[in-house]
Amino acid sequence: MKTTPVQITADHLTRVYEQRTVLNSVSFTIQPGEVFVIMGPSGTGKSVLLKLLAGLDAPTSGTIAINNIPLNKAKKQKGYVLGLVFQSGALFNSLSVFDNLALYLREHRICSEEEVKKRIKRVLELVNLNGVEELMPFSLSGGMKKRVALARGLLMEPDVLLFDEPTSELDPISAASIIELIGYINRTLKITTVISTHDILLAKTIGTHIVVLEHGGFDTLYTPETLLKTNNSFIDRFLNPIINIEQPQFKDFLA
Amino acid sequence: MKVIQDWRYAFILLGQTLNELCYLSTQWQRYIRHCCNMGYQTLPIVAILSLSMGGILALQTGFSLSSFPGAQSYLGGIVGLAMCRELGPLMTAFLLTGRVGSAITAELGSMSVYQVIDALHTMNLSPVRLLVMPRVMAGLTMMPLLTMFSNALGWIGGWYVVHVTPFIALSDEIYWRNLKMFVKWDSVSNGLFKAEVFALIITLMSCSIGLRTHGGPREIGSSVTSTLVQTMVAILVSDYVITQWLM
DSSP states (O other): OOOOOOOEEEEEEEEEETTEEEEEEEEEEEOTTOEEEEEOSTTSSHHHHHHHHHTSSOOSEEEEEETTEEHHHHHHTTOOOEEEEOTTOOOOTTSOHHHHHHHHHHHTTOSOHHHHHHHHHHHHHHTTOTTOTTSOGGGSOHHHHHHHHHHHHHHTOOSEEEEESTTTTOOHHHHHHHHHHHHHHHHHHOOEEEEEOSOHHHHHHHOSEEEEOBTTBOSOOBOHHHHHHOOOHHHHHHHSOOOOSSSOSSOOTTO | OHHHHHHHHHHHHHHHHHHHGGGGGGGHHHHHHHHHHHTGGGHHHHHHHHHHHHHHHHHHHHHHHTTSTTGGGGHHHHHHHIIIIIIHHHHHHHHHIIIIIHHHHHHHHHHHHTTHHHHHHHTTOOHIIIIIHHHHHHHHHHHHHHHHHHHHHHHHHHHHHHHHOGGGOOOHHHHHHHHHHHOOHHHHHHHHHHHHHHHHHHHHHHHHHHHTOOSSHHHHHHHHHHHHHHHHHHHHHHHHHHHHHHO
């Protein structure tokens, strides 16, 4: 598999939806081949940031650059290949697993039909999904869908892989195997990887750098070690939530 | 306001579809599949409706004309012209809107809501090339064929009612001779031109509204309703304009 890890630079990214600021002047640099993890409570802009990095949405202000080339220009020059693994898998329900995987290769006429079959067989072995080629997406479990989506991303031979909540809605064992898989792929192929997640296990296991979004921004770039030792009260509450049934935080509507 | 946006986007989509036409040869499998779905699978319902409509038209008109001796001999021409100039294309368009337009909006709407369209963008694949252009071309191919089928069955429905209804008192031969005398190629081609315009409206509106659906299952339902209402109104308005123009 031919990939060229790329550097991603975000400079003062702001995204406003109908007068609501979802991202507020976010800046960071992702080094080639690293695993950059975006964490934070629901609604803090993780998925929006991922969409901006994927070029699916445009920032209200600020810029994104791939290897120091502005995103739009880099896309036009086809200077890099980006794979995005969606939370739901985003597979075509009317196509079999094989046809879903073959779509990119066939439409771009990248290789012969024989080669398409070989590549799909190889990538399905990698994600541990042998023998599902003829199944339809609706007959797959959530974990299997995510693996197929990851396989589809890998078939593109991406230079950047983005993951939106890769372990959500999965049981702990399936989640662990997805984390293993992402970590293995990153170490083997050195693909620049960006993950949006709530999962601290994922972040501390495979993350190179971690940011925790709060109100559409963040102050510090953490490593897994520094994140776990931080004395930031917001991050501490996020990573170690307190559950107190005797004195719940919400209003007691039974009273 | 939303209606204006829907129409604006439909026109943009028309331009993008024309731009992608050169890729039709690479999308022929999808094109054939949509042709089968729009044409072959719509045939039974078009047949039932056209036979009924031709029969009802002959019955109603035959009953009214029975008060005027000799006027019934024009029944073939009346049924023939009404079917090929107006009822054939219009009924087929309404059926296609209900059966195919709503399905297109629901399918593209759910793809949009569940991020499949976004996935296509990240794969650098054009949703217009893969999802819109084959559907528009299939609509433009199948709609005139369905309309001709509808015309023929409407005429047969009219003949059958004439044949089995004693008070109409018209021979089969006079019915068909009169129909041939009045129905000329320009009447049929007028209807077929309308059919092409209706096909364009149905496929573009349903794709346009489907691709711009955001939210969840409820929004998909709203989009389908919006497609049905806007398309049917647009068909009626364009029908009037074209009829006026072709007179």
